[in-house]
Amino acid sequence: MPSLILTALEGLPEVVEGDDLPALVREALARTGIALADGDVLVVAQKVVSKQEGRRVALSGVEPSARAIELAAVTRKDARLVELVLRESAEVLRAKPDVIVVEHRRGWIMANAGIDLSNVDAGGGHALLLPEDPDASCASLRAALADLADIGVIVNDSFGRAWRNGVTGTALGVAGLPGVVDLRGRRDRFGRELRTTEVAVADELAAAASLLMGQADEGRPVIHARGVPYARRDGSGRELLRPKSMDMFR
């Protein structure tokens, strides 16, 4: 029967700007004893990609705008962090004490525009922005490993949800596998047409990988997955974004 096997790669070092991420992944795969096969998927934590891409910003160099200062007072957050959130966002959806929910420039509805202050460095005082274009980051890593196998790549992050407690791993970027699989026209075991027509495959896999990554000091930012039971294709993280015109809960 089908199995899905997720394995954390061993001994990936702290990644810094300009590192050769494909080379580090190759070394970690070898260390873990994994030979990539066609259809395997690598799920990479957003933090690693952001660091490699130099998306680290010193808060001391950020000049908060009047709007950021105002929003910082409402949300009780650092005005320089709020300034970065505003620069990364298309729209602020909710602001109240300890909470800013925005539409990120790239369409994700999320807290703090995905900007993170934890796990950044020991000195503190820095923020880490999301990768500039996670789909491109995925495609780039996929291409750099294409000599090994035809794999899929996901860059994931932890997202809150509107009505449920706790965060879950969610796909920001996708390459080489579907973001969403459309089952329209497929039939169930009794020949009836399915009512659930779209499955967010990349989000389900991002969540599975997140379980193994941990959130704290585990240091397991790259997860190898084998046995994903969906056909490969050129998918994207954009497929997972509901268009604003279809949004009932903004």
Place this chain on the structure above:
Amino acid sequence: MPSLILTALEGLPEVVEGDDLPALVREALARTGIALADGDVLVVAQKVVSKQEGRRVALSGVEPSARAIELAAVTRKDARLVELVLRESAEVLRAKPDVIVVEHRRGWIMANAGIDLSNVDAGGGHALLLPEDPDASCASLRAALADLADIGVIVNDSFGRAWRNGVTGTALGVAGLPGVVDLRGRRDRFGRELRTTEVAVADELAAAASLLMGQADEGRPVIHARGVPYARRDGSGRELLRPKSMDMFR
């Protein structure tokens, strides 16, 4: 390094009302060659539990109320289905063509109160309601298998999300593992206190299992998971529900 291994149980028959679900699961575990170990988790599709619990309703016996008829006109749905949705719901949040989003009596914000018309039977004309109390269903299956090992059990279903396309596997009921893990006070690799404080572990595992279950004619409703890297405890699906007072998007 840590691995998470998910395996679909082999040859589970179509479940009907009153079936001995623990016995069917025992047989399927044996057929698949899995000996349960402490800390393993079984993820069971809601449909199987609902069928076993007799939550199947013939639409021909449902008398739609005036409100159901009105809402059916707005949503272009069968008025008898809408009547069942209303009976299962505490509140209707959104209604428009092809969409009803409600708060289920048990607190889930979801489309159609989770009522399903697919995969029910070949004759059609029946609806399948969610299990009456999924946490109790999980606890019951867990207790019935306790002689084999101290396992966790999740009953999952596919949920849509406010801002993202596609459904993902989501935990309705939980027993023997955390619904949400609270990381407050834990520190990251650099000793900084974590900002993300709650992880929806049961939802992440529900999503992972959903990947293997498939949505159509695969017939893989029970998934075995080994290697969940969180300590066991008496969790529940209720932990995953955001209280209405904290809801910013209703």
